[in-house]
Amino acid sequence: MGFVVFMVMGVYVLISFGTVALAVSYAKKRGKSTICWGLSAALVMYLIPCWDWIPTVVAHKYYCEKEAGFWVYKTLDQWKAENPGVLEILTTQRVPQNKFEQSENVSISTTIWNTRIYSTHKTQGPFFPNLWSREDEILDAKTGGILARYMDFSTSQERRQAGWSGWKFWLDSEDCIGGRDKAIRFVKFVEQLKGAEK
Known part of the structure; x- marks a missing residue:
């Protein structure tokens, strides 16, 4: 069971990195603050399991x-x-x-x-x-x-x-x-x- 939990968490971390990268990319294209968008996306992805x-x-x-x-x-x-x-x-x-x-x-x-x-x-x-x-x-x-x-x-x-x-x-x-x-x-x-x- 522990192995499955760690595998799921590993996939979630990869999805989180992808989400942050997409948020930063979106912010660059729109001329927005990449730091603000990246940190906001990271915070949301962190809070989903760890609120x-x-x-x-x-x-x-x-x-x-x-x-x-x-x-x-x-x-x-x-x-x-x-x-x-x-x-x-x-x-x-x-x-x-x-x-x-x-x-x-x-x-x-x-x-x-x-x-x-x-x-x-x-x-x-x-x-x-x-x-x-x-x-x-x-x-x-x-x-x-x-x-x-x-x-x-x-x-x-x-x-x-x-x-x-x-x-x-x-x-x-x-x-x-x-x-x-x-x-x-x-x-x-x-x-x-x-x-x-x-």
Whole structure:
């Protein structure tokens, strides 16, 4: 599939050069500005496939700076102090119980780690332009309180499936800068609360 995309793009680049050359030729014959006509034709040919690139990059940067991150609302020590002896008796299944819900633009996966701890993974999108959000939370089943939260944003032309995110590969950004490190911190936090494996 990648080869076909690059072939089509190669043909498009050749057509773009031809269009610019025709615009410059037309401008010369009519006594118009060749630079203005050439740049205008180049801009139009660029915007046909790439009109959404700059808004996507700007929106991704904005949401990564304003809303992405990893937050711990209750540390392991605080939770253990509020629930003395509970962590020591918690057990988790080798394959934990999962529940999955999906609507048109939202998918939510809930993993039940033990009788007290569960986590949710929510993906939403696409938001204009080509933006997807990911929100992971770990919660206390008894109180309903959020213990930790991880939020990240990605960009792609289509929802990622088996490595494919659309032919506009220049829109593809899997996460915010530093997003993977924060995701690892979230996973490590979950690991501390899972309990012994059955």
